[in-house]
Structures are given as structure tokens and as C-alpha cells.
Amino acid sequence: MNSSIPFIHPFRTLGGYYLFDVNTNAILPVTKETYIYLEYQLAGNGKQIVEVPVLSCEEVQIAQEWIKNVQEQGFLSSKRIKKIQHYIDPYLEGILENYMGHIILQVTQSCNLRCKYCTFSGSYLNRSHSELMMSEETAKKSIDFYIDHSSETPHLTFGFYGGEPFLNFDLIKRLTLYVKQKARGKKYGFFMTTNGTIINEEIVQFLVDNDVNLFVSLDGPKEVHDRNRCFVSGRGSYDVVMKNIELAKKLAPEYVAKKIGFNAVFNSETPFCSLSRFFTDFEAIKDPLILATHQNEYSLKEVEKRVLKPEDLQHYDDLGYEIYKNMLYRNGRLERQDISKIVLNWEERDRLEMEENRKLAIEVPDNYHPAGPCIPGARRLFVTVNGDMYPCERVSETSGACKLGSHDTGIDLERAKEFLNIGCLTEEECKNCWAGRFCSACIACADNGEKMDKNLKLSYCKMFKENAEAKLKKYCSFKEFNISTERQYN
Amino acid sequence: MEKKATTIYPYSKDDIQLFRYAKLIGDIQPVYAVSPPGWGLIGKDATAIDGGKPSGIVITENLDSALQNSELLVIASFEHYVGEEGGLKDTLETAIRYKKPFILLSPPQTPEEQIALETAKQLGLLHWSSEQDYQNIIALASEKDYCDDLKSPVTIIVGQGPYTSKFETQLGVRQELIKRGYKVSQIGSRPYCELFGFHSFPSFMFSRELDETQKIIAFNQFIKQIENEEEPDLIIVCVPGGIMPVFEKAHNNFGILHVEVSAAIEPDSVIYNLYSNEYSTLFYEKSAEMMHYRLNHVKTNCFIMSGSWIDYGAYQENKEFRIIKFDKPYNKIIEKPEEVPSLSIFEKNVFEKATDAVVAVLEGYNLVDHY
Numbered sequence: 001m002n003s004s005i006p007f008i009h010p011f012r013t014l015g016g017y018y019l020f021d022v023n024t025n026a027i028l029p030v031t032k033e034t035y036i037y038l039e040y041q042l043a044g045n046g047k048q049i050v051e052v053p054v055l056s057c058e059e060v061q062i063a064q065e066w067i068k069n070v071q072e073q074g075f076l077s078s079k080r081i082k083k084i085q086h087y088i089d090p091y092l093e094g095i096l097e098n099y100m101g102h103i104i105l106q107v108t109q110s111c112n113l114r115c116k117y118c119t120f121s122g123s124y125l126n127r128s129h130s131e132l133m134m135s136e137e138t139a140k141k142s143i144d145f146y147i148d149h150s151s152e153t154p155h156l157t158f159g160f161y162g163g164e165p166f167l168n169f170d171l172i173k174r175l176t177l178y179v180k181q182k183a184r185g186k187k188y189g190f191f192m193t194t195n196g197t198i199i200n201e202e203i204v205q206f207l208v209d210n211d212v213n214l215f216v217s218l219d220g221p222k223e224v225h226d227r228n229r230c231f232v233s234g235r236g237s238y239d240v241v242m243k244n245i246e247l248a249k250k251l252a253p254e255y256v257a258k259k260i261g262f263n264a265v266f267n268s269e270t271p272f273c274s275l276s277r278f279f280t281d282f283e284a285i286k287d288p289l290i291l292a293t294h295q296n297e298y299s300l301k302e303v304e305k306r307v308l309k310p311e312d313l314q315h316y317d318d319l320g321y322e323i324y325k326n327m328l329y330r331n332g333r334l335e336r337q338d339i340s341k342i343v344l345n346w347e348e349r350d351r352l353e354m355e356e357n358r359k360l361a362i363e364v365p366d367n368y369h370p371a372g373p374c375i376p377g378a379r380r381l382f383v384t385v386n387g388d389m390y391p392c393e394r395v396s397e398t399s400g401a402c403k404l405g406s407h408d409t410g411i412d413l414e415r416a417k418e419f420l421n422i423g424c425l426t427e428e429e430c431k432n433c434w435a436g437r438f439c440s441a442c443i444a445c446a447d448n449g450e451k452m453d454k455n456l457k458l459s460y461c462k463m464f465k466e467n468a469e470a471k472l473k474k475y476c477s478f479k480e481f482n483i484s485t486e487r488q489y490n
Numbered sequence: 491m492e493k494k495a496t497t498i499y500p501y502s503k504d505d506i507q508l509f510r511y512a513k514l515i516g517d518i519q520p521v522y523a524v525s526p527p528g529w530g531l532i533g534k535d536a537t538a539i540d541g542g543k544p545s546g547i548v549i550t551e552n553l554d555s556a557l558q559n560s561e562l563l564v565i566a567s568f569e570h571y572v573g574e575e576g577g578l579k580d581t582l583e584t585a586i587r588y589k590k591p592f593i594l595l596s597p598p599q600t601p602e603e604q605i606a607l608e609t610a611k612q613l614g615l616l617h618w619s620s621e622q623d624y625q626n627i628i629a630l631a632s633e634k635d636y637c638d639d640l641k642s643p644v645t646i647i648v649g650q651g652p653y654t655s656k657f658e659t660q661l662g663v664r665q666e667l668i669k670r671g672y673k674v675s676q677i678g679s680r681p682y683c684e685l686f687g688f689h690s691f692p693s694f695m696f697s698r699e700l701d702e703t704q705k706i707i708a709f710n711q712f713i714k715q716i717e718n719e720e721e722p723d724l725i726i727v728c729v730p731g732g733i734m735p736v737f738e739k740a741h742n743n744f745g746i747l748h749v750e751v752s753a754a755i756e757p758d759s760v761i762y763n764l765y766s767n768e769y770s771t772l773f774y775e776k777s778a779e780m781m782h783y784r785l786n787h788v789k790t791n792c793f794i795m796s797g798s799w800i801d802y803g804a805y806q807e808n809k810e811f812r813i814i815k816f817d818k819p820y821n822k823i824i825e826k827p828e829e830v831p832s833l834s835i836f837e838k839n840v841f842e843k844a845t846d847a848v849v850a851v852l853e854g855y856n857l858v859d860h861y
Binding site: 087088090091093094095097098099147148149150151152153154156181182183184185186187188 | 500503525526527528529530531532533539570571572573575576799801802803812814815816817818820
């Protein structure tokens with residue numbers, strides 16, 4: 001890469017031409033002629049340009065003048081990243097010593113459902129269901145490890161995860177008592193993710209007594225939910241889940257209103273409108289917290305990856321319609337209650353990224369790492385039934401490549417550094433990538449089940465760059481049409 | 491003075507100086523450090539948790555057992571304690587049960603805690619508390635509308651924000667100055683500095699009842715009174731909090747307190763404690779310039795880089811202002827300012843070097859006798 005070329009990414013919308021200036025993190029509107037000139041310069045790899053075929057000499061001169069002017073103001077620098085290194089890297093040891101955030105205990109690998117997309121269902125590389133249960137000794141040792149390594153964390157957070165965690169309810173009960181004793185003097189809380197099929201009176205009382213934040217996996221209306229979330233027998237689980245939510249509501253209405261959220265997993269098979277409408281009109285709980293995510297494709301077996309079918313178009317038509325309605329809402333043509341909560345949540349996430357969190361900078365530091373990796377172990381330490389430690393519950397716990405340590409030996413610092421600096425795997429590509437600030441590649445993108453795989457990681461880059469460009473375009477289009485974000489988010 | 495075997499509870503990193511500078515503290519000899527289990531310190535060495543030399547005293551969680559073998563209890567701050575069981579009220583009741591005299595480092599917050607404290611006082615168990623009465627000073631200041639000149643040179647210690655090792659710096663420099671034979675009057679940033687033989691920062695400076703001018707005059711009178719009584723060679727004042735906003739929401743009250751203190755006492759020199767980072771020469775130069783203009787034309791003695799670091803990423807991600815406290819020097823001092831020493835809290839003899847810098851400024855003070 002020629003070192004004199006500005007480190008920029010040009011993009012255009014229907015109404016304008018723009019540059020994303022990587023060094024300053026700024027978006028600069030430009031004239032069509034300047035845009036063409038810079039594209040030409042980028043394509044020419046920084047060669048001195050005297051003429052551009054579609055531009056007059058005067059237009060070239062104006063473009064050059066403008067570039068010179070903004071460069072004097074600190075924009076369009078050609079500075080590149082010299083070394084891929086995460087900013088946390090020098091401090092990682094200290095953070096892992098005293099600042100661990102959450103711990104998630106896999107109290108069992110057993111589950112009474114066989115969800116078709118579940119990581120344990122057999123659709124994923126190296127992951128499958130087992131009947132393994134976490135021992136009390138392993139769990140307590142892990143809790144002790146977490147408390148010992150979070151002396152500076154103001155709020156301790158304990159998660160119980162499965163399989164289906166309530167299949168090991170007795171252990172969970174004993175562990176909450178243990179936490180109460182061991183976490184004395186500090187704020188602490190519990191959270192759980194459940195399929196919702198085992199909830200009974202005793203469990204509801206336990207949840208209330210311990211103020212547990214509960215996430216129930218619920219994919220939408222019966223026909224959607226039951227398509228994937230089935231008992232071992234093949235029977236759908238929707239009716240049982242809803243009956244249990246009703247039971248909880250009857251026994252503890254306040255708890256249910258405040259502490260229960262829903263995880264909805266969907267893919268292109270799901271009719272988006274019915275999913276969205278279901279949660280908008282959800283009668284069991286008013287205005288629930290919904291975390292809607294696309295099915296995780298990382299580590300999915302090749303044969304299980306979805307190929308678009310004609311009937312999938314319905315999903316995208318629905319999604320497009322909901323996004324269109326959202327635009328009308330932004331323009332004051334529709335009311336908030338008419339809008340998909342799922343789309344609203346996504347929009348809020350984008351707004352935070354583009355408006356609140358996108359701070360202007362002077363330049364990229366010499367040592368820099370693309371956004372994406374969390375602080376492995378300090379963010380959401382996941383401990384398996386056997387006491388092995390992983391950076392979070394989303395990576396494959398049967399992949400040796402993702403293992404971070406164990407409750408016996410603690411966290412392997414070198415391994416944690418490798419995960420934190422996963423961009424080193426693709427160092428040259430990352431150093432010259434314009435989308436590093438928007439990147440979300442972590443080890444989950446590079447894990448091939450045996451090792452961190454450079455080509456596998458690179459295969460996701462196109463998608464991340466397209467997502468980044470889409471966000472930039474959306475943001476600028478809103479600006480062009482003077483569409484307020486206030487109405488959207490307040 | 492005869493030392494008393496002392497238990498400190500609830501023990502945290504903030505209380506390490508009670509161990510490290512025990513020599514300065516009257517009759518206290520810390521022998522037990524007791525901490526709530528949730529604070530994650532059980533089983534660790536009491537003075538090694540910030541990277542310091544181990545003391546051989548291991549932090550435990552059993553207050554009853556420690557008290558049975560102690561003569562005195564230091565009740566430290568419950569600011570970060572969550573929960574009723576084991577809180578201040580329980581601790582006061584435990585002290586009463588064991589009839590142990592105690593030192594209270596921060597005042598009660600609830601009526602129940604106040605009642606327990608009153609009961610302990612009636613039993614004669616309150617050995618010392620941080621409560622101070624400043625009514626005389628406020629009354630004195632209300633009769634004046636100007637500041638008195640100070641005769642003694644004044645050094646102030648300030649930090650970029652909280653947790654920049656200011657307290658350790660105050661104690662280290664004080665100890666060194668006394669060792670060199672200087673008579674020092676000192677006002678520290680914590681509410682229990684009297685334990686270490688100097689004055690605490692006066693609470694009226696945080697009052698909502700006094701306006702800014704009244705605070706400046708009151709602070710001036712507070713220091714003037716100390717100067718008259720103690721006739722020091724040097725006055726050291728450490729200002730709590732931070733001198734400037736670090737982020738939008740971590741504004742450190744915009745450093746107003748620092749401006750008020752400097753208006754009141756016209757300091758001669760400043761020790762500036764920084765968060766850990768890799769600073770450029772330009773940064774040091776600009777910082778000294780900022781000190782000069784913000785703190786009444788003060789000269790910067792030295793910079794001391796602390797073991798705390800601001801996690802800018804956490805702020806960007808979720809607006810959390812997170813200060814990471816390290817027990818090792820993760821950042822090296824790469825570039826140095828040309829004229830002002832730049833030190834690290836982790837380096838050997840850091841306070842001797844800081845004291846050298848303070849003394850160097852003092853040596854130019856009042857070279858010519860005049861009236």
C-alpha cells in the first residue's frame with residue numbers, strides 16, 4: 001500500500017458523496033468531482049495524478065485544492081497502523097487479576113429439548129448434547145476463583161447456563177446459598193437462560209427470592225417456535241413454555257414484569273412479520289425485553305448452513321416492510337406502538353455506534369486493534385461442566401483452540417493475549433482495513449475446531465465491511481433527509 | 491507511645507497506608523486485616539495487594555476471631571460495602587460486645603448506625619473519630635472579606651482524578667521532609683489525616699451553605715491559623731479529587747476545588763499525580779502550563795505517574811468510568827519533560843526524588859530577608 005494515499009473509504013448514497021476518514025473517524029461530505037478524483041487516486045495506488053478522464057483540468061484542480069485544505073485541518077491523513085495490538089494488551093494481566101466481570105457456569109450439558117439450531121443439537125462442529133452435570137466442587141471452586149479475581153469489580157454477576165440449567169436445579173439452589181455467603185459485602189446478581197419448559201411453583205419462588213434475571217428462549221408464535229424448539233419426542237415446546245409463563249405471572253406478577261426477558265433466535269425461514277407482531281402484541285408480558293438474534297453461523301457444519309430458498313423471500317419482504325414502517329415512524333407518520341420492537345432495538349444499537357460512540361480522533365494510534373474481541377475471561381468467563389474456562393458461552397467449548405484455562409490452573413495469560421489480539425492472525429489485512437473501527441470479528445470467526453484459522457477469519461471480512469458501509473450510508477441518508485433520531489429513540 | 495495490637499475492618503486497598511506508615515500513627519499497630527469475603531481479598535497479603543512489599547499479614551474474614559486478639563479496632567470506610575449484615579451498625583455492636591475501643595474513619599450514615607455509635611460513646615469505646623468542628627474558622631472567615639498572606643512556602647499535591655496515589659505521595663513526602671529536618675504543616679486529602687499527625691482537608695470546602703468566596707476566605711483562615719500555631723518551614727496541602735474533567739460524566743467538579751484552594755493560599759509549587767499512560771514531552775509541557783494558569787501561577791515540582799489507568803474503551807463502550815488499579819508498572823515513562831522530574835509511583839526512592847524537587851523550589855524561596 002502506497003503510504004501517501006489518504007486512509008479513507010469513499011462511499012455514496014442517493015443524495016451525496018462521502019469519505020470515511022479512518023484516522024479521524026469522521027465522515028466528510030464531498031463533491032462528486034472530488035469523490036471521483038479520490039477514487040481514481042486510490043485505484044492508482046497513490047500515483048501523482050495530473051488528469052482524470054471524466055474530470056476537467058479545473059475540476060481536478062478544485063479537488064486537489066480541497067484535499068490540501070482539509071489535510072491542513074488534520075483530515076485525510078495517510079497514516080497507517082504500524083502494529084496490530086489491542087489497547088488492553090499491556091494491562092491484561094492486571095485486569096484478569098482483579099477486574100473480572102461475569103461468570104457463567106454451565107451447570108449441565110443435558111437438555112430436554114432438541115432445538116434444530118442449538119449448538120448442542122449436532123448441527124455444529126464438535127458440539128453435541130451429553131448428560132454431564134457440573135459437580136458442586138467444580139462450581140464452588142469456579143465461584144471462588146471469580147471472587148478472588150474481581151476485587152475491583154463493583155457488581156458480581158453469576159450466570160447459570162446449560163443445556164437446560166433447571167435440570168440441575170438442586171445444584172443451582174446450593175450455589176446461590178454459597179454465593180450469598182461468599183459475596184457478602186458486595187453487590188451481586190444472578191442471571192439464567194432457560195428454555196422455559198421446566199418452570200414450576202418451586203422454581204418461581206426461587207427466582208423471586210433470588211431476584212434472578214431470567215431469559216426465556218422463545219422464538220415467536222407457536223408455528224415459528226415449534227418449528228425449531230422441540231422436545232426429544234419431536235413435539236413443539238411452545239404450549240408448555242406459555243403455560244409456565246402464565247403460571248409465573250399468576251404467582252409473581254411483579255417479578256415477571258420486571259425480571260423476565262426473551263431470547264428469540266431466527267433465520268430466513270422465520271416470517272419476520274409474525275415474529276415482530278408476536279412480541280409487539282405479546283399479552284403474557286407487557287413491553288418485554290427482547291434479544292432477537294440471527295442464528296449463529298460460526299462453527300456451523302457446512303451441510304447445515306442455510307441456502308436461500310424461494311420461500312425465504314417472505315422473511316426478507318417482511319423485514320423490509322418493518323424497516324420501511326420504521327422510516328415512516330421517524331418521519332412522524334406512524335406511532336411507536338406500530339413499530340417492530342426488534343427493529344427499534346437494532347436501530348438503537350446502530351445509533352449508539354454511529355452517534356454516541358463514534359468519537360472523533362486525531363489519528364489512528366501506531367499500535368491498534370480492530371474492534372471485535374472482548375477482554376477474554378474478564379467479560380463473560382464461561383466455565384464448562386468439567387471446569388474448563390472459555391471467553392464466553394458463544395464459542396465452542398469443545399474446541400481446544402478456544403480454551404482459556406481451567407478452574408484448577410486458572411487463566412492462561414498467553415492464550416488470553418492471543419485471543420485479545422486475534423487481529424494478528426490477519427495482521428497485514430487488518431493494518432490496511434478501513435473498517436477496523438466497525439469490525440466485530442473475534443475468535444469465534446477464526447475457530448475451525450482445532451486452531452485459529454486465518455482464511456476462515458478472512459472469509460468474514462467481506463460481510464463486516466458491507467455491514468460497516470451500510471451503517472455509514474444509512475447514517476448519511478438520514479442526515480440528507482434531515483430525519484430526526486430524537487423521535488426514534490426517545 | 492505504647493502501640494496497641496489493632497484490627498482494621500473492613501479492610502481494602504484504600505487502607506494500606508495504615509500498615510505502611512504505622513510509624514506515623516500514634517498508638518496503632520495493625521496486626522489483623524479483616525475484609526468482607528465479597529471484596530475478593532481473603533487470603534492475600536495485606537500490603538501486597540497494590541504491589542507493595544508483603545507484610546506477612548494475611549487478610550481474613552473473621553472479625554470476631556481477630557478482635558479477641560486485638561486491643562483496638564479501626565473501623566474503616568463502608569462506602570463500598572453493600573448489605574446490612576456485617577455493615578457499620580453490626581461492626582459497632584461487635585465492638586461493644588467485645589468492649590473494644592475503636593477508631594472510626596468515616597461517619598455513620600443511618601439513624602441506626604448513629605444510635606449504635608452513641609451507645610459505644612457512652613461506654614467510652616470511641617477512641618478517636620474523624621469528626622471535626624470548623625465553626626470557629628467559618629465564624630472567623632465571615633468577619634473578613636479578604637485573604638491573609640502566608641509567610642511560609644506552600645506546596646500542593648493534586649491529581650488528574652481520584653486514585654492517582656495522592657495519599658501515598660502525601661505520606662511519603664511528609665516522612666522524607668521530616669527525616670531531613672524540616673518542620674512541616676500539612677493538610678491531607680482524607681478525612682482521618684489527624685491519625686497520621688497532620689490535618690484533614692476541611693469539610694466546609696464541600697459545604698452547600700457557603701458560597702465560593704466564603705470558602706476561599708475560610709480556607710485561607712484555616713491555613714493561616716495552622717501557620718500561626720505551628721510555625722512551619724513548609725506547608726503542604728493535598729487537594730482531594732481531580733483537577734480537571736476526564737470525561738463528560740467524570741467531570742471532577744471541573745477542578746473548582748483546586749481553583750478555590752489556590753486562590754486561598756497562592757501555592758509556590760505543585761506535585762502533579764497522573765494516571766498511568768505513555769505521555770509525550772508535549773503533554774508534560776502543556777500540563778505544567780495548565781498548572782501555572784489554573785493554580786495561581788504555581789510552578790510544577792514534579793510529575794508522579796500512579797498505578798491507576800483509565801479504561802477509555804469501557805467508557806466508549808458503555809459510558810462506564812472505570813479506573814483500573816494496577817500493582818505493577820505497566821506503562822513506562824518513555825518521553826520525559828526537560829526541566830521537571832517525571833517519576834513513577836513504582837520506582838525506588840520515588841518520594842526522596844519528589845522531596846528533592848520540593849526542596850529545590852524552596853531553596854529559592856525568600857533568599858533575601860525582607861519585611
